[in-house]
Amino acid sequence: MTVWIVVLAAAAGSYLFRLSMIVLADRYTLPPTLERATGFVAPAAFAALAAAGVATACLGLGASQAAAPLAAVAVAVIAVLRTGSGYAAILAGMPTLWIATALLPS
Amino acid sequence: MLTLVADRRDLAAGARAMAPWLVGIVPFGLVIGLSAAQADIPTLAGWLTGPLILAGSAQIAMIQMLDAGATPVVVVLAALVINLRLIFYSATMARYWRGTPWWWRLVAAYLIIDPSFAVGMDGYGRPVDRRRGHAYYLGGAALMWVAWVGAITVGATLGTGLPAWLHLEFVIPLFLLGEAVTKLGDPALRRAIFAAATVAVLSLAAPLHLGIVLAIVAGIAAGLTVQPRPRPSRQQPGQLAEVAR
Numbered sequence: 001m002t003v004w005i006v007v008l009a010a011a012a013g014s015y016l017f018r019l020s021m022i023v024l025a026d027r028y029t030l031p032p033t034l035e036r037a038t039g040f041v042a043p044a045a046f047a048a049l050a051a052a053g054v055a056t057a058c059l060g061l062g063a064s065q066a067a068a069p070l071a072a073v074a075v076a077v078i079a080v081l082r083t084g085s086g087y088a089a090i091l092a093g094m095p096t097l098w099i100a101t102a103l104l105p106s
Numbered sequence: 107m108l109t110l111v112a113d114r115r116d117l118a119a120g121a122r123a124m125a126p127w128l129v130g131i132v133p134f135g136l137v138i139g140l141s142a143a144q145a146d147i148p149t150l151a152g153w154l155t156g157p158l159i160l161a162g163s164a165q166i167a168m169i170q171m172l173d174a175g176a177t178p179v180v181v182v183l184a185a186l187v188i189n190l191r192l193i194f195y196s197a198t199m200a201r202y203w204r205g206t207p208w209w210w211r212l213v214a215a216y217l218i219i220d221p222s223f224a225v226g227m228d229g230y231g232r233p234v235d236r237r238r239g240h241a242y243y244l245g246g247a248a249l250m251w252v253a254w255v256g257a258i259t260v261g262a263t264l265g266t267g268l269p270a271w272l273h274l275e276f277v278i279p280l281f282l283l284g285e286a287v288t289k290l291g292d293p294a295l296r297r298a299i300f301a302a303a304t305v306a307v308l309s310l311a312a313p314l315h316l317g318i319v320l321a322i323v324a325g326i327a328a329g330l331t332v333q334p335r336p337r338p339s340r341q342q343p344g345q346l347a348e349v350a351r
Contacts, residue, residue, distance in 0.1 A: 002178050004151055007154055007159070010189075013186045014186070014189045017190065017192040019215045025204075037329075039191075043325070044298045045163060045322050046282040047298075047299040047325065049167055049279070049282050050279045050286055050303070052174075053170065053278060056310070072276065077287055088284060090137070090277055093280040093283075094280065097276055
């Protein structure tokens with residue numbers, strides 16, 4: 001139940017953002033610092049969620065298997081730096097994760 | 107205002123301008139659909155974020171946080187912080203939509219997101235009458251919407267019933283990591299990324315999963331400490347599409 005409410009609330013809020021200045025532009029202007037700040041939001045959120053996701057995966061797997069996601073992350077970073085494509089992280093990281101998980105003792 | 111027969115050519119031109127963005131939109135939609143199917147939430151709820159929120163980064167953050175059991179208020183807060191930029195897009199589009207009928211503003215506003223914004227600005231920037239700009243925007247945004255929702259649907263359908271050993275729950279962290287790594291070349295973004303990642307790990311045990319919101323705020327603050335460089339050129343298609351950000 002809560003999940004649906006969360007989705008609807010975020011949807012309503014996002015729609016109001018989209019509509020906001022179309023309705024209010026004549027009365028308000030936005031500070032440039034805020035505009036610059038919004039450019040950092042998505043990269044910061046992505047980094048935060050990625051770091052938290054990897055850390056949670058490691059903690060959930062236990063000491064013996066925790067090296068698997070870390071290996072996947074290392075290979076993914078190298079792949080992205082080499083190719084310049086974000087999707088390379090998935091294409092290189094997932095097979096690494098499967099191999100490492102299979103090789104490590106459970 | 108939009109007489110569809112007369113504007114068909116502009117609608118098609120807008121759709122063509124959107125085509126390069128599909129390279130980013132479609133894989134991202136697939137990842138989101140897949141994650142919606144894998145997460146510990148009803149798949150339909152995850153799918154609904156597509157047509158209802160229409161903003162990839164907010165959607166992926168929400169699915170990830172709901173799956174982790176974060177408190178509802180914090181999930182909504184995180185999604186809205188990520189979507190704050192829509193207010194700026196709204197302000198920019200307001201200029202072109204002044205004096206248009208309400209139904210148009212309500213529909214056109216719903217479709218505002220990074221790719222449609224970029225294509226729309228391209229259309230309005232041409233020295234043609236504004237009505238043709240509207241058709242151009244609508245043509246691009248409509249194609250984007252169909253590709254986005256379609257890709258999420260395919261991902262959500264394929265994502266159910268895949269074996270556990272595939273560890274598909276790790277696709278999202280890897281995707282997010284990959285996107286973050288591509289931004290490391292910019293000094294301000296680099297600082298924002300490292301600050302956010304550090305705070306996220308340190309605050310892993312923070313109550314209500316507030317750590318993610320804290321980390322985003324820390325990232326923004328860290329990024330702002332770097333002196334801005336002269337404005338970079340406009341976003342180009344092929345960069346991660348943001349229905350996709």
